[in-house]
Amino acid sequence: MEENTDLAVPVPPLRSITMEKYQKVIAFFKELGFQFDISRFDDRLIAQKLVCLLELKGIDLGYSCSLYVRGPYSPDLTQDLYAFPAEFAALVSGSRLTPQEKETAGELGRIFGLKPVSLEVGATYGYYTLRQGSDPLEAVRQVKRLKPFYSEAQVALGVSKAKQFLFTPTEKDLEALKEETGIWQRASLTSREYRGE
Structure with a gap:
């Protein structure tokens, strides 16, 4: 039996799709001046929240986030962070950001910096409002319930930064x-x- 090659659609190997995803994240980290170290908990938390905030802002990096105790988290991103630690640490990427992506990265950096608490609270608030459709007051209540270890001031600051970054x-x-x-x-x-x- 002869194979019909006219209908065959080339499928890119899974590794190249993954490489494309993680290289785009590295490009964002480089733009933000984020020197990632896989051995530091705060760096892993910052990486997760930066990517989740970018996803919430509408930049599709291919890392869907779900809600966990420490806020939005992507298991796929964690897998890539551990699979390519040298590339993340050296900020080596074959991917480039568009002017709009650079502008978004700049805005994210100006508003949040690389502060773990603000990023965690802000990403969590954004997740409740944008992914789960909670109204702003209910989203704040949910953030406080999920993060009783943060002060009122820390929650207020993170929420304020999230509103500034995510909402026009x-x-x-x-x-x-x-x-x-x-x-x-x-x-x-x-x-x-x-x-x-």
């Missing part, structure tokens, strides 16, 4: 913010005048 403010939001900050600016000026500065 409406015109109404910007006006309300402008009005609120205007009140504080006027109060600050009045206080300085009172002290004679």
Whole structure:
């Protein structure tokens, strides 16, 4: 029997798909200035939360996240972090970021830095709101339930950073913010005048 090759569709080997995924993540880490060390728990946590936040922002890196005690987590990413530790440590990648991806990485870095607590809280809040459809107040309650070991201030800061990174403010939001900050600016000026500065 003769094989019909006209209908055959070439399927790329699984390894090249995996390499493509992890190399894109390395490109993001490089853009963020994140020197990853597989032996450090905080680095593994930071890596997970950076990737999950990028996924929540709409950048498809191919690493789906599920919710665990320490927030969103991708078992596939963990597998690649352990499979390619030298490449991650040296930030060696054949992948390049698009201008939009570079802009998103810059925004992520400016807002969160590489701070594990803010990243963990922010990614968890983002997961509850964007993946599970929780309203903002319920998402905060769920974050507090899942992370009772973090203070109110740490939760508030992480949530604030998540909102800033993941959600685009409406015109109404910007006006309300402008009005609120205007009140504080006027109060600050009045206080300085009172002290004679």
